[in-house]
Amino acid sequence: MGMEVAVRWISAALFIGLCSANSVEKKIYITLNATAPCVRLMNATHQIGCQSSLSGDTGVIHLVEQESNLSWVLSDGPNPPYMVLLESNMFTRDVMLSLKSSSRVSGVAAILPPSPAPGQLSPDLKCPNDGFGLYSLNYGPEYAHCNETLWNPEGNGLSYDDFPFPVFMLKDENETQVIRQCYKDHNHPREGAAPAFPLCAMQLSSHMHGVKDTVTCMRRSRGQVSITLNTDDVCDPLSDFNVWTTTQPINKSGVASPEDRFVVAAARLDSRSFFWEVAPGTDSAVSGFIVLLAAAEALARTPDVESLPKNIMFLLFQGETFDYIGSSRMVYDMTNGKFPIALENIDSFIELNQIGIGTSSEIWAHTDPVSLRNSTVNEQVQKLLASFSKVTAGMNISVRQPNQSQPLPPSSFQRFLRKRIIPGAVLTDHQASFANRYYQSVYDLGENIGLRYPDGLTPEEALNHITDTAKALADVASLVARTLYLQAGGNGSLENITANAQTVTRMLYGFVINWNNSWFHSIISQDKNDIFTKQKHISFYVSVNEQTFSTVLVEHVLFNLTGHHANLTEEQCRDPKSIPHPDTNFFNYIWVQGTKAENASEPTPYCVRANVWLSRALSPAFELADYSSTEYSTWTESRWQKVGARIFLVASRELEIITLVTGICVLITSMVLIHFLNAKSNILFSGPQEHSSVSY
Ligand SMILES: *[C@@H]1O[C@H](CO)[C@@H](O)[C@H](O)[C@H]1NC(C)=O
Ligand SMILES: *[C@@H]1O[C@H](CO)[C@@H](O)[C@H](O)[C@H]1NC(C)=O
Ligand SMILES: *[C@@H]1O[C@H](CO)[C@@H](O)[C@H](O)[C@H]1NC(C)=O
Numbered sequence: 001m002g003m004e005v006a007v008r009w010i011s012a013a014l015f016i017g018l019c020s021a022n023s024v025e026k027k028i029y030i031t032l033n034a035t036a037p038c039v040r041l042m043n044a045t046h047q048i049g050c051q052s053s054l055s056g057d058t059g060v061i062h063l064v065e066q067e068s069n070l071s072w073v074l075s076d077g078p079n080p081p082y083m084v085l086l087e088s089n090m091f092t093r094d095v096m097l098s099l100k101s102s103s104r105v106s107g108v109a110a111i112l113p114p115s116p117a118p119g120q121l122s123p124d125l126k127c128p129n130d131g132f133g134l135y136s137l138n139y140g141p142e143y144a145h146c147n148e149t150l151w152n153p154e155g156n157g158l159s160y161d162d163f164p165f166p167v168f169m170l171k172d173e174n175e176t177q178v179i180r181q182c183y184k185d186h187n188h189p190r191e192g193a194a195p196a197f198p199l200c201a202m203q204l205s206s207h208m209h210g211v212k213d214t215v216t217c218m219r220r221s222r223g224q225v226s227i228t229l230n231t232d233d234v235c236d237p238l239s240d241f242n243v244w245t246t247t248q249p250i251n252k253s254g255v256a257s258p259e260d261r262f263v264v265a266a267a268r269l270d271s272r273s274f275f276w277e278v279a280p281g282t283d284s285a286v287s288g289f290i291v292l293l294a295a296a297e298a299l300a301r302t303p304d305v306e307s308l309p310k311n312i313m314f315l316l317f318q319g320e321t322f323d324y325i326g327s328s329r330m331v332y333d334m335t336n337g338k339f340p341i342a343l344e345n346i347d348s349f350i351e352l353n354q355i356g357i358g359t360s361s362e363i364w365a366h367t368d369p370v371s372l373r374n375s376t377v378n379e380q381v382q383k384l385l386a387s388f389s390k391v392t393a394g395m396n397i398s399v400r401q402p403n404q405s406q407p408l409p410p411s412s413f414q415r416f417l418r419k420r421i422i423p424g425a426v427l428t429d430h431q432a433s434f435a436n437r438y439y440q441s442v443y444d445l446g447e448n449i450g451l452r453y454p455d456g457l458t459p460e461e462a463l464n465h466i467t468d469t470a471k472a473l474a475d476v477a478s479l480v481a482r483t484l485y486l487q488a489g490g491n492g493s494l495e496n497i498t499a500n501a502q503t504v505t506r507m508l509y510g511f512v513i514n515w516n517n518s519w520f521h522s523i524i525s526q527d528k529n530d531i532f533t534k535q536k537h538i539s540f541y542v543s544v545n546e547q548t549f550s551t552v553l554v555e556h557v558l559f560n561l562t563g564h565h566a567n568l569t570e571e572q573c574r575d576p577k578s579i580p581h582p583d584t585n586f587f588n589y590i591w592v593q594g595t596k597a598e599n600a601s602e603p604t605p606y607c608v609r610a611n612v613w614l615s616r617a618l619s620p621a622f623e624l625a626d627y628s629s630t631e632y633s634t635w636t637e638s639r640w641q642k643v644g645a646r647i648f649l650v651a652s653r654e655l656e657i658i659t660l661v662t663g664i665c666v667l668i669t670s671m672v673l674i675h676f677l678n679a680k681s682n683i684l685f686s687g688p689q690e691h692s693s694v695s696y
């Protein structure tokens with residue numbers, strides 16, 4: 001017996017030695033830290049985005065700087081599959097589609113530096129949100145599918161393609177430099193000759209659990225939960241929260257009476273790009289909601305606003321990018337009595353859309369030509385337009401109307417008009433097609449709306465430096481606030497209603513340049529403080545389930561701009577139902593961090609009271625479990641386990657095979673060992689024990 005054991009041990013040791021003798025030198029991986037993946041999204045009928053295989057896709061890096069470099073990847077290079085390192089001027093839909101059609105490509109890493117290359121334009125569709133807006137066969141068919149005006153002519157639709165390989169964005173110049181160097185040292189083909197091994201390779205991992213479409217994936221999600229008790233669903237509906245407030249507080253649990261009239265001012269909160277959570281949206285979202293927030297502040301500080309005949313409601317919608325998630329949900333809630341006001345309570349509607357480009361001169365007020373055919377509605381719209389003219393008389397901006405036969409641009413207002421004809425206008429910076437060339441692109445940055453700061457400012461100085469862009473947007477906010485005041489029946493002096501350029505500049509700095517700033521720190525409630533450590537860059541991507549950081553910030557800014565200090569202790573502030581005369585149906589309370597007093601080491605927190613509320617922005621399609629809906633957004637985001645990118649050197653193919661064999665050897669050895677240990681455990685483990693018991 002003892003002899004047999006010894007023989008097995010020796011043969012196992014020999015086997016290991018044999019295997020390890022062949023093993024190649026340990027691979028050195030360099031993890032890439034500043035990347036953003038493209039992930040898979042699904043709607044009722046399609047999947048879009050990208051994914052890798054389960055364990056990630058690997059390929060030899062090849063740099064593509066110009067058209068002529070493509071042939072190496074697509075046909076000539078001897079070491080496929082290739083991981084294509086794309087310069088930003090080559091990151092176009094045409095190039096991406098040619099890579100997609102080749103079996104020699106294992107993935108793409110796009111180098112996207114802070115300023116756009118000439119070829120970089122909007123990756124969104126030419127006709128955004130088509131099919132979910134107002135115009136259809138039943139309503140203004142001549143305007144459906146952007147027949148009359150192509151809103152986003154620069155759009156190449158890249159964001160809505162489906163790629164079978166991983167695509168990552170490289171954000172950091174220094175990291176990109178590491179990859180370039182590795183490529184230059186090892187892979188660069190000299191005079192067309194194949195480079196010698198070892199070669200620089202890249203591995204991209206972004207395996208997506210969700211497949212095909214939302215119908216399939218939601219069915220699977222539910223199936224998995226019930227059958228295998230695996231709560232690891234495969235996809236989640238895109239959802240977040242809308243933010244709303246009114247100038248005269250209303251009972252948020254009650255129902256407005258039919259006589260209550262509300263003038264609605266709306267804007268969208270979200271944007272997107274080809275890459276996950278890279279969504280600066282400066283013109284497409286930030287410009288509009290900043291103006292709205294500044295107008296809300298101006299009105300909140302106007303004394304007689306509480307006694308106006310009509311109330312003014314501010315609505316900020318999330319998820320509008322994805323077929324109007326937020327606004328369609330709000331309309332659904334308003335129609336089903338799940339929101340304090342109904343559609344019938346809405347007197348008129350003003351929406352702020354992309355409004356950051358060239359705001360110093362002209363604003364365009366878009367209206368719906370179909371509802372204007374009704375003389376009653378036409379009269380009310382003309383009154384609204386006249387208010388704009390009246391307000392701008394003393395200002396250096398003008399509000400102009402585009403051609404009367406032009407339909408509304410993509411806007412939340414369209415979702416309201418789908419259900420009920422309401423007089424209203426959408427204010428934008430474009431007369432016809434978008435002025436924004438970078439609609440839903442990674443390049444919709446501050447530069448895009450002319451936001452510039454003098455050199456050498458400290459973050460604190462920049463936060464408070466009033467830029468020309470801030471002045472222009474503050475003027476637009478004053479215009480909006482005054483128009484809302486007139487619409488609500490106000491007849492006081494308009495001069496006193498002026499948006500604060502200081503507030504606008506702080507918001508621009510916070511939402512566009514750097515959200516980790518002292519103002520945002522001072523207005524955030526203490527339990528939300530971890531947002532400053534969790535995420536480095538602000539993103540306006542709607543995301544799934546939880547409140548995104550952008551929603552949290554907008555909510556708190558609105559608290560700061562429209563709310564008041566409440567003299568409550570921390571306990572009372574966190575549980576305001578406990579105070580003597582609770583008014584929690586009318587007001588919301590947050591305990592904010594506050595600013596540091598002079599010489600103080602810690603900021604002084606305090607309680608803020610405001611009638612700022614959140615409402616769910618989850619598409620009604622998921623409420624109704626109608627996953628193939630064509631009425632409501634059906635966008636879901638796939639789940640994934642691991643997303644990552646790294647580079648390393650690969651030896652020749654033969655060595656790769658040896659590596660594999662080594663792996664198999666180790667596996668077999670360990671299996672043999674385990675089998676052996678199991679079989680002989682009584683000898684191996686009980687023996688010595690007996691022995692030691694003897695010695696005691
Ligand atoms: C889903 O998205 C794809 C890609 O953009 C589009 O072609 C299709 O029409 C969409 N399906 C629905 C039902 O909206
Ligand atoms: C890149 O490296 C340079 C020099 O090491 C450094 O000064 C710079 O801050 C780095 N940039 C980033 C974005 O890390
Ligand atoms: C990423 O971070 C890791 C750990 O901090 C570091 O070892 C690695 O060099 C970084 N990658 C690059 C490309 O700088």
Ligand SMILES: *[C@@H]1O[C@H](CO)[C@@H](O)[C@H](O)[C@H]1NC(C)=O
Pocket residue numbers: 251252253254255585
């Ligand atoms: C607000 O509405 C709720 C629900 O309808 C009701 O119970 C409550 O009395 C209302 N509060 C006031 C002050 O009207």
Ligand SMILES: *[C@@H]1O[C@H](CO)[C@@H](O)[C@H](O)[C@H]1NC(C)=O
Pocket residue numbers: 374375376377421
């Ligand atoms: C015009 O709209 C008003 C209110 O929306 C409605 O009551 C009226 O019936 C409409 N008139 C016509 C001719 O459709």
Ligand SMILES: *[C@@H]1O[C@H](CO)[C@@H](O)[C@H](O)[C@H]1NC(C)=O
Pocket residue numbers: 403404405406
């Ligand atoms: C308005 O649009 C219509 C239809 O596109 C066109 O015929 C008309 O000339 C345009 N009017 C102006 C003033 O541009």
Ligand SMILES: *[C@@H]1O[C@H](CO)[C@@H](O)[C@H](O)[C@H]1NC(C)=O
Pocket residue numbers: 516532533534535536
């Ligand atoms: C935010 O700013 C503070 C100081 O201003 C700094 O200590 C912290 O590291 C910053 N957080 C992030 C995520 O950059």
Ligand SMILES: *[C@@H]1O[C@H](CO)[C@@H](O)[C@H](O)[C@H]1NC(C)=O
Pocket residue numbers: 519522523559560561563564565595608
């Ligand atoms: C809003 O923020 C500013 C700057 O931190 C602060 O001075 C002001 O008191 C805040 N207002 C409210 C109502 O919290």
Ligand SMILES: *[C@@H]1O[C@H](CO)[C@@H](O)[C@H](O)[C@H]1NC(C)=O
Pocket residue numbers: 567
């Ligand atoms: C705040 O409340 C405390 C206790 O209720 C009271 O003593 C104090 O005077 C109040 N402060 C103000 C500014 O109202």
Ligand SMILES: *[C@@H]1O[C@H](CO)[C@@H](O)[C@H](O)[C@H]1NC(C)=O
Pocket residue numbers: 598599
């Ligand atoms: C802050 O500290 C400085 C220097 O110690 C002192 O002169 C000043 O009076 C202090 N201010 C307050 C408000 O305590």
